[in-house]
Amino acid sequence: MNRRDFIKRGVVGLSSVGVGAGLLSALSPEKEEEEEEKEELEAVPIKEKTIELGKWAKEGYFYSKLSDGRVRCKKCPHRCLLKKNYRGACRTNVNKDGVLYSKSYGNPCVINIDPIEKKPFYHFLPATKAFSLATAGCNLRCHYCQNWDISQKKPEETRNQDLPPERLVEVVVGERNKDPQVKSIAYTYSDPVAFYEYMIDTSILAKKQGIYNTVITAGYIEKKPLKKLIEVVDAIKIDLKGFDEDFYKKVCSAELEYVLDACEIVAQSGRWFEIVNLVVPTLNDNPKQIEKMCVWLAGVSTDIPLHFSRFSPQYKLPNLPSTPFDSLYNAYKIAKDCGINYVYIGNVQPGEWSNTYCPGCKKLIVERQGYTLAQNLIQDSKCSYCKTKIPGVWK
Structure with missing residues (x-):
């Protein structure tokens, strides 16, 4: 039985910087014939009166040009087909004069050190800090998004800082010093795919x-851009929002199959990988559905840390408990019980x-008190008691 059948039978039935020439060549736009349109989800292209690029724009990676001036973005499975002066479902990619541009380049709207x-990440550089950032925009429409005030906005609608890549890295080096x-x-x-x-x-x-x-994402990304991303990052956390296609389409405006593809690619890549599942009452908390998800994950690897996280009512779901x-x-x-070795619960005491x-x-x-490490008895990536290897990047 293939994975798509497994899901359907088992779950649905239950409910400009210094970038090398090789990289630039791989990311150059292609010519192509028009594809068939995908089934329409809530996340769809947006028509604009005009597109002003401004200073925070760069020609997009992974897209193709059509002969009539339209472009097709190929970064995520929406594969938005954009006429001139249209904006992608993510709210950040635009068609300006037959060229795809990203308008979320060098303009983060949120910066923190966390x-x-x-x-x-529980198995990646424990007790260290991450310079954390986001721009506006997201390619999903999750009804319970806790950061909806930036993820569901265009870059023009948020208060942004001027931090192109070179300057951003300078700032991070300064913080490290x-x-x-x-x-x-x-x-x-938000979601860095945007x-x-x-x-x-x-x-x-x-x-x-x-x-x-490190990348914190919903994993709604096409294979080629994901593989290019894997080449340049060290750790990826994917929010696996459920294990039901209807849930993904209705609540997140996405499709589960592509997220599972992304999970499997990252798991096989050698980069550090963890998964989070936000458990939302009445929507994705069916125990049999959770069991199917865990069986699938155990089949990928029993050593991928899995975090179950508590939902809090917000955005479009304020009345759920x-x-x-x-x-x-x-x-x-x-x-x-499914054999997953490293399981955690988040957003609780x-x-x-x-x-x-x-x-x-x-x-x-490893004992944790909230986000603080109380003790770490892992030595040379092994249990200090029995010398069992503990997967992770520990220092």
């Missing part, structure tokens, strides 16, 4: 300065579900 555990625990950049908050070019170019420059690059802890703990136990236990001797090896 504990890496807040992303959350003040605090050596600032070891990485996190592309986060500011793909900015992320790619910044990552290339940051890597040259010994700065790690917060996720009961019992639902989260039940999901935690289901994942453990600290407890055993925040800690890392050795799958060999079962002893506590």
Whole structure:
């Protein structure tokens, strides 16, 4: 049985910077004939009276030109076909005179320095800090988005800073000089697929300065741009929002199949990878659905950390209750029963579900109090008790 059949039978039935010439060649626009339109989702192209590029714009990567002046963006599975003066579903890519431009380039609207555990990454550089940023825009329409005030906006609608890649890396190096625990950049908050070019170019420059690059994304991205991204970053966290196609289409304006493809590609890439599932009451909290998700994940790898996170009512779902802890703990136990070695619960009070236990001797090896590391008994990537290898990037 292939994965699509597995999902349907098992779940749906239940409910300009220094970039190398090789990179530029790989990202150059192509000529192509028109494709068939995809099934319409809530996220669709937007018609504008006119498109003004301004200073924060760069020609897009991964797109093709049609003979009539339209362009097709190929960064995410929406594959938006844009007439002149149209904007993509992500709100950041535009067709100006037959060329695809990103308008989210060098203009972050949010910047913070966060504990890496807040992303959350539990097995990547623990107790360090990430210089975290986002631009406006997102290629999904999640009804419960906690950052909707930036993700559902155009870059022209937010208050932005002027930080092109070179300047951004200078700022991060300066922060690292003040605090050596600032070891990485996190592309986060909205969805970095919407500011793909900015992320790619910044990552290339940051890597040259010994700065790690981490990506927090919904994983709604096409294979070629994902593989190019993997080449220049160090860790990826994907929000696997559920395991049901109807849920993805109706609540997120996306399609599950592409997210699973992305998860499998990242898992096989050698880059560090963690998954988060936000458990939303009545929408994706069916225990059998969660079990199917965990069975699938265990088939990919039992060593990918899985975080179940508590939903809080907001945006278009203000009347749903917060996720009961019992639902989260039940999901935690289901994942453990499916053989997943590293399972966590987030957005709750600290407890055993925040800690890392050795799958060999079962002893506590990493204790966390919120975003603070209380103790770390991993030495040379191994349990200090029984020497079982603990997957991760620990220093």
